[in-house]
Amino acid sequence: MSDSRSPNTQETVPSPKTSHPASNQVEAFFESIIFASRWIQAPLYAGLIVAELLYAYKFLHELWEMVTHINKMEETVFMLGVLGLIDVTMVANLLTMVVIGGYATFVSKLDLEHHQTDLTGSPRGSRHDQDQTGRFFDRHFQYSLAQRVCGCGQ
Numbered sequence: 693m694s695d696s697r698s699p700n701t702q703e704t705v706p707s708p709k710t711s712h713p714a715s716n717q718v719e720a721f722f723e724s725i726i727f728a729s730r731w732i733q734a735p736l737y738a739g740l741i742v743a744e745l746l747y748a749y750k751f752l753h754e755l756w757e758m759v760t761h762i763n764k765m766e767e768t769v770f771m772l773g774v775l776g777l778i779d780v781t782m783v784a785n786l787l788t789m790v791v792i793g794g795y796a797t798f799v800s801k802l803d804l805e806h807h808q809t810d811l812t813g814s815p816r817g818s819r820h821d822q823d824q825t826g827r828f829f830d831r832h833f834q835y836s837l838a839q840r841v842c843g844c845g846q
Contacts, residue, residue, distance in 0.1 A: 730799050737791045737799070744787040751780045 758765070758773045765773070796802045 733794065733799055737795050740787050740791050744784050744791070747780050747784045747787070751777060751784070754780070 754773065754776055758770065758777075762770070792802070
């Protein structure tokens with residue numbers, strides 16, 4: 693039994709992209725505007741970096757106040773000061789994760805290949821290290837896990 697259809701007589705379905713060229717151009721233009729609008733977020737991330745610098749200043753200022761008044765502080769006041777430093781540090785860490793994760797996800801991929809060290813501070817190539825008990829752990833795995841947690845994993 694032979695197929696009655698030959699390659700020349702096959703029915704073709706017009707593609708919706710080719711049926712209306714003017715609407716395709718409008719759609720393509722609109723999509724390029726939407727895609728380019730991701731750069732609107734770049735100044736927002738720059739502002740978050742400034743906020744993180746302000747938090748670093750606040751941290752150092754509070755730390756200096758604690759150092760200069762340590763003899764006059766009660767233990768509970770000192771403990772509250774330490775908790776305040778922890779709070780500032782946690783907010784700064786959150787800002788870092790939002791800036792790196794958001795920028796890498798929504799604006800542009802981060803090009804980190806030119807750095808001589810990874811984010812752990814280790815020279816490239818020294819992926820394994822020993823912890824205090826002598827067990828080896830993989831720095832790359834920890835970094836990859838941190839990337840995925842902050843949303844900037846590849």
